[in-house]
Amino acid sequence: MNRPTIVSRRSPSEYAGGARPLGAVATTATVTGPGAAPTSGDAARPSARPGDQTQSAAxxxxxxxxxxxxxxxxxDYTAEDVVALRGSVREEHTLARRGAETLWDLIHTEEWVAALGAFTGNQAVQQVRAGLKAIYLSGWQVAADANLSGQTYPDQSLYPAxxxxxxxxxxxxxxxxxxxxxxxxxxxxxxxxxDRDWLAPIVADAEAGFGGPLNAYELMHSMIAAGAxxxxxxxxxxxxxxxGHLxxxxxxxxxxxxxxxxxARLAADVAGVPSIVIARTDALAADLLTSDVDERDQPFLTGERTSEGxxxxRxxxxxxxxxxxxxxxYSDLxxxxxxEPDLELARTFAEAIHAQHPGKKLAYNCSPSFNWKKHLDDAQIASFQKELAAMGYAFxxxxxxxxxxxxxxxxxxARGYNERAMSAYVELQEAEFASEADGYxxxxxxxxxxxxxxxxxxTALNPDAATLALAGSTETAQFH
Known part of the structure; x- marks a missing residue:
């Protein structure tokens, strides 16, 4: 027995005028197949957006x-491959799609998109409250203090994928x-x-993929499901x-x-999300290679091999x-x-890429592994990101x-508390009060x-509830 196929479609006006609704996204449903109500034809269908799962291969x-x-x-795959891998159930990844579309807009409309590494939810909340428009999530920080093993690790892909x-x-x-x-x-x-848009797009670290292409495919799918x-x-x-600094x-x-x-791109296409794929190379410092099979790598071989093979x-x-x-x-950035913070290297690399790929967006790690004042003076530090942005470093x-x-x-x-007891904590609290003027x-x-x-x-469940928590709290009484 043939059954109707239910296909979810988004409203084409969902992000009209650049406005992005907060929270869940409403969709409409079109039912096709035997017994389905007749439609007014393709002209009535919402126009597809990048990654729309409802599209045919053509x-x-x-x-x-x-x-x-x-x-x-x-x-390096076909649209037929994507459609064949999607299955019959269309799962809408609202946060990932919303974030990808927002980030894509930002890197093409902002002078540059600035982000700080966060590894807790509260850190991300404070970043958005302070005005940042994107969140970065590094594998280093997850390894150090936020992995599912509950361990402290160096940045060597030791934690669960x-x-x-x-x-x-x-x-x-x-x-x-x-x-x-x-x-x-x-x-x-x-x-x-x-009114603010809290759902800042998250750029996440997949490290080296935790294995081969199949591992990368599954990891990308997990990132999308989580809303990256x-x-x-x-x-x-x-x-x-x-x-990268080891x-x-x-x-x-x-x-x-x-x-x-x-x-990674295939996983995003199958999921129906226009995810931002970023390619990173460590070839500036890495001096080992697993195989000489690729002709593009052969000019850099020294002829030597290590005990590991x-x-x-070079x-x-x-x-x-x-x-x-x-x-x-194969990448968006x-x-x-x-x-080290080297503007000349950044400039010559950007010029080399843009000579063959005009307008290609680039990303730059303003790393804490750099001793910034050892390399740049205050004026150079202040203008560093603006100069990078002019070269095309959009993130x-x-x-x-x-x-x-x-x-x-x-x-x-802790040092202040150890030396001055409550005075140290009250100084922190007073600093918090002062920051309220800036939105804290x-x-x-x-x-x-x-x-x-x-x-x-x-109160929605019981307007006469006598067990409300905030009313009568010390916070209500003492913090205004």
Whole structure:
């Protein structure tokens, strides 16, 4: 027996005028097949957006060929492959799609998109409250203090592969809660509470993919399911992966990393999400290679091999450019991991990429692994990101900002508390009060985590509830 096929479609006006609704996205449903109500024809159907799962293979191929979103991008698979892999159930990944579309808009309309590394939901909430428009989630920070093993690890892919998606989900949950709290407060104050978009897009670290192309495919799917907007992939050997600022890095052949990028794009296409795929190369410093199979890598071979069987290669600018050019057709942004804040290297790399791929967007790690004042003076530091932006570095981020902010602030509080007792904590509290003038709200910590929101849930269920939490609290009495 043939059964109707239910296909979810989004309203074409969902993001009309650039406005992006908060929270869940409404869709309409079209039912096709025997017994379905007649439609007024294709003209009445909503126009497809990038990644729309309702498209046929022919429609998908046409969109790849004509939509500016996919200009200059290459896929080593067909639209028929994508449709065949989608299955019969269309799962809508609202947060991932919304984030990807937002991030794509930002990197094409903002001078540059600035992000700080967060590894907790609250850190992300404070970043958005302070005005940042994107969130970065580094594998380094997840390894150090947010992985599902509950261990402290160096940045060597030692933690479970689903740890980063779990933190993506946690951050999105925190942002959704902040939105719910503020929306409820706005309703109670007749619109006096400021309206903001809490769902900042998250760019997440997939490291070297935790295996081969199938692992990368599954990891990308998990990132999308968790709501990541963009994901970056580095060209190291996953089993020997190191932080980009450590030694002992082993590259995979250029062709192998292209397969990883291709797998990530395939996962996004199957999921129906126009995810941002970022290619990172560590070829500036890495001097080991797993195989000499790729002709593009052969000019950099030294002829030596290690006891593990790796090939020694000459790292440096030429290797970086060769890999950047190879990855450009398979990625939305390219990131070169560098050892110091070097504007000249950034400029020459951008020029080399743009000579063959005009307008290609680039990413830059403003790393805490750089001793910034050892290389630049105050004026150079102040203008550094603006100069990068002029070269095409559209996404600029500080990978380990959360780790250093938490570590130093807690150390200073603990040191002061050890020396001066309550005076040290009161200094922190007074600093919080002062920051309220700039929009800070966590001084009222009960409100910050949703106590008032759940009081609103309680009154919806029982308007005469006598067990509300915030009314009668010390926060209500003492914090105004």
């Amino acid at each position: 429609e998908l191929a046409e969109q790849w060929a004509t939509d500016p979103r996919w200009a200059g991008l290459q896929r 689903n740890s980063v998606p779990a933190v993506v989900r946690r951050i999105n949950n925190a942002l959704l809660r902040a939105d719910q709290i503020e929306t409820a407060e706005r309703a109670a104050s007749d619109g006096q509470t400021p 907007a963009g994901v970056h992939w580095e060209d190291q050997l996953a089993s020997e992966k190191k932080c 030694g002992g890095k082993v590259l995979v052949p250029t062709s192998q990393h292209i397969r990883t990028l291709n797998a 790796f090939y020694r290669v 790292p440096g600018f030429d290797a970086v450019v060769a890999r950047g050019l190879a990855y450009a057709p 390219i990131w070169v991991e560098t050892g 600029q981020f500080i990978t380990l900002a959360g780790f250093h902010a938490v570590s130093h602030s807690m150390f200073e509080l 709200t966590a001084t009222r910590h009960q409100r910050e985590v949703g106590t008032g929101y759940f009081d609103r849930v309680a």
